[in-house]
Amino acid sequence: MLKYFLGNSPKWFKITMIFFLIINIPIYFINPTICSWMFIGEFIFTLAMALRCYPLQSGGLLAIQIVALGLTSPHNAYHEVEQNLEVVLLLVFMVAGIYFMKPLLMFIFSKIFTKVKSKIALSLLFVFLSAVLSAFLDALTVTAVLISVAVGFYGVYHKIHSSADDYNKDGILDKDELSGETLEQFRSFLRSLIMHGVVGTALGGVCTLVGEPQNLLIGERMGWDFIEFFFQMSDITIPVLICGLLTTVVLETTGWFGFGTKLPGIAAQIIQGYTDQEDAKRTAKEKYGLRIQGLAAILLIAGLALHIAPVGFIGLALIIFQTAFIGIIDEHALGHAFEEALPFTGLLVVFFVVVAMIHDQHLFSPIIDWALHQDLDAQPGLFYLANGVLSAISDNVFVATVYIGEVQQAFLDGTISREHYEKLAIAINTGTNLPSVATPNGQAAFLFLLTSSLAPLINLSYGKMVKMALPYTIVLGGVGYLMVRIILS
Numbered sequence: 001m002l003k004y005f006l007g008n009s010p011k012w013f014k015i016t017m018i019f020f021l022i023i024n025i026p027i028y029f030i031n032p033t034i035c036s037w038m039f040i041g042e043f044i045f046t047l048a049m050a051l052r053c054y055p056l057q058s059g060g061l062l063a064i065q066i067v068a069l070g071l072t073s074p075h076n077a078y079h080e081v082e083q084n085l086e087v088v089l090l091l092v093f094m095v096a097g098i099y100f101m102k103p104l105l106m107f108i109f110s111k112i113f114t115k116v117k118s119k120i121a122l123s124l125l126f127v128f129l130s131a132v133l134s135a136f137l138d139a140l141t142v143t144a145v146l147i148s149v150a151v152g153f154y155g156v157y158h159k160i161h162s163s164a165d166d167y168n169k170d171g172i173l174d175k176d177e178l179s180g181e182t183l184e185q186f187r188s189f190l191r192s193l194i195m196h197g198v199v200g201t202a203l204g205g206v207c208t209l210v211g212e213p214q215n216l217l218i219g220e221r222m223g224w225d226f227i228e229f230f231f232q233m234s235d236i237t238i239p240v241l242i243c244g245l246l247t248t249v250v251l252e253t254t255g256w257f258g259f260g261t262k263l264p265g266i267a268a269q270i271i272q273g274y275t276d277q278e279d280a281k282r283t284a285k286e287k288y289g290l291r292i293q294g295l296a297a298i299l300l301i302a303g304l305a306l307h308i309a310p311v312g313f314i315g316l317a318l319i320i321f322q323t324a325f326i327g328i329i330d331e332h333a334l335g336h337a338f339e340e341a342l343p344f345t346g347l348l349v350v351f352f353v354v355v356a357m358i359h360d361q362h363l364f365s366p367i368i369d370w371a372l373h374q375d376l377d378a379q380p381g382l383f384y385l386a387n388g389v390l391s392a393i394s395d396n397v398f399v400a401t402v403y404i405g406e407v408q409q410a411f412l413d414g415t416i417s418r419e420h421y422e423k424l425a426i427a428i429n430t431g432t433n434l435p436s437v438a439t440p441n442g443q444a445a446f447l448f449l450l451t452s453s454l455a456p457l458i459n460l461s462y463g464k465m466v467k468m469a470l471p472y473t474i475v476l477g478g479v480g481y482l483m484v485r486i487i488l489s
Helices: 013-028 032-048 053-068 074-083 085-099 102-115 119-136 140-161 181-205 211-222 228-255 266-280 284-306 312-324 331-338 342-360 365-371 379-393 397-412 416-434 444-450 462-487
Strands: none
Touching: 013 032, 013 053, 013 119, 032 053, 032 140, 032 342, 032 462, 053 397, 074 085, 074 342, 074 416, 085 102, 085 140, 085 228, 085 312, 085 342, 102 140, 102 266, 102 284, 119 140, 119 181, 119 228, 140 181, 140 266, 140 444, 181 228, 181 266, 181 444, 181 462, 211 416, 228 416, 228 462, 284 312, 312 331, 312 379, 342 444, 365 379, 365 397, 379 397, 379 416, 379 462, 397 416, 416 462
8 A cells, every 4th residue: 555655755755644644533532723733734744745745645635634523614615715716716727828928938038048147137137027017916927927937948958958959059069068067057046036036926916905815805804995005015015125125136146045046157158049049940920929929918917907807817818819819729739738737726725625724723813812912002013923923834815814804803893993903904914925935835826836847847845945035034024024113013
């Protein structure tokens, strides 16, 4: 049995998972609350081992046991999925829509990679563009674009590496020049850019009403429109954005925490030669395809910015538009577009089971009750810290939902004033967005990156993500807390 259980994952991992599944049963009968916290820790462990075993299987077994033990019900788990249906549809359709834009994205970013020589400038460009896009689009959409670009760029490298051509005309086979240390340096280069980019999604996502799902929820509860939400948050979010960009410069200058790796000179030359050759032999059909994809990109940005429909529906429209006008009508050709996102969609549903358990077992309630009984001036800072810690280990949308619900009830009961209610809402929004970059658990975009096809290509593990995000966690979380204390106390 052990031979086939969880496939090719390490034996120690298989034994650990079996131990978890066995020990959970007696612990449940002793104390369901302790058992629930154990499930959270075990689920985080499965995420950390994502490169050893995709978490859908290992985490899914834990989710099944959670339901079997009665720590949550299928109905409540379904309710969590129902509340987050827009995110599910986004993954299913938007990621597939981005798939058909790969040629355009590769065309644009290959020019950026080869023309922008400064790694600091390139890193700042990635952070800033991700932040701006995430302020108007969803962070998952932006992350899907980043992943698509990085996978495509790695594919270019691999294609050159596996060929016998000499694109820089130096008389040496490219496969020899791009092997060994050069390959590892290239992976490190891509890894640092992608981490800058996904952190950028958090920097921009906190600023606007539509940046993150919890922002919209909080804005609706408070009655804030797009402009009012931006200005309510700006005293905190703008200084954090500036400090985030400065952190990027420091990390690239010093090379700390796995950053600072530059694109190898020889790789840049070879890729430049390859892209020039590809441009020269681009067919009329391919040029036409790029124009259609460019038009699709404009329609995508307009549709998302104006919020004419749920994000998933816009993604479906993107698929239909591109495939219809480019001429992709084969079912199997369409199927490849959905391969990237569907496993993660399944994992996200498993995650919602864990979230439902947290809700049903009231695991966060003691923290909320304690915070609401503290001094009024201290509450915004405490709520920020409590949200930050919980959002690092659980879904930040869920944490925000729970906290804003409790605070709204306190306001309706007359316990707190409208002014204090607004202060706590700002603290909740910033607290669930900024410190949540600490681990992949906190943000769906981070979790999506960790479990994507890109992660093994660039050797991006759970531990490396935590390590590389640490300086950003300290700066974003610290500056955010400082501004909350200064502005809201």
